[in-house]
Amino acid sequence: SQTIHQWPATLVQPVGSPLSLECTVEGTSNPNLYWYRQAAGRGLQLLFYSVGIGQISSEVPQNLSASRPQDRQFILSSKKLLLSDSGFYLCAWYDPVRAYYGYTFGSGTRLTVV
Amino acid sequence: GENVEQHPSTLSVQEGDSAVIKCTYSDSASNYFPWYKQELGKRPQLIIDIRSNVGEKKDQRIAVTLNKTAKHFSLHITETQPEDSAVYFCAVGLASGYSTLTFGKGTMLLVSP
Numbered sequence: 001s002q003t004i005h006q007w008p009a010t011l012v013q014p015v016g017s018p019l020s021l022e023c024t025v026e027g028t029s030n031p032n033l034y035w036y037r038q039a040a041g042r043g044l045q046l047l048f049y050s051v052g053i054g055q056i057s058s059e060v061p062q063n064l065s066a067s068r069p070q071d072r073q074f075i076l077s078s079k080k081l082l083l084s085d086s087g088f089y090l091c092a093w094y095d096p097v098r099a100y101y102g103y104t105f106g107s108g109t110r111l112t113v114v
Numbered sequence: 115g116e117n118v119e120q121h122p123s124t125l126s127v128q129e130g131d132s133a134v135i136k137c138t139y140s141d142s143a144s145n146y147f148p149w150y151k152q153e154l155g156k157r158p159q160l161i162i163d164i165r166s167n168v169g170e171k172k173d174q175r176i177a178v179t180l181n182k183t184a185k186h187f188s189l190h191i192t193e194t195q196p197e198d199s200a201v202y203f204c205a206v207g208l209a210s211g212y213s214t215l216t217f218g219k220g221t222m223l224l225v226s227p
Contacts, residue, residue: 102148103215105157106140
């Protein structure tokens, strides 16, 4: 069966510090991978998505970046965090070939920038 | 791009009542309409989805209806229970290929005992 792992679960970082969040998927090949951000009490904002190794599409230009160094690994990074980067970051995967199960989300990382 | 409107933003019901959440979308090419439930502090989880080749789908107490002509779809929860309290998100996209899902802004459902 397919599983998605996301870590860390919580993170408190000072303004200006770097960020690296990691997401890995098991039990599938060539998944679509997504990074979403959810501000407190708000909806889901798509940040990046990837349909293959090294391929990244950005939905919201900002001080965040994403990389996909391996088929089932998706990394969200920042060189210098802003206060406005605080939020709940969710990784998700989707099988575009079978396409039966919608998106499956990871357990999320709650980031607080102080 | 796709635009998804979700209403209401908050819905309070008594236990046992029915709850209905509605979404409209703009892109007539969209053919996949999932609903997600997100409990406080947790990840969104898929609860039901529908594709454009059917008008209604039911799974126990939840059902989704789709009107492709009018470009709207609804989530129906019957016999609500306190554990149904959560934020519900509708989403719109394509059932296959390499598209992204566009989510509504969410509805907070509060079920009072």
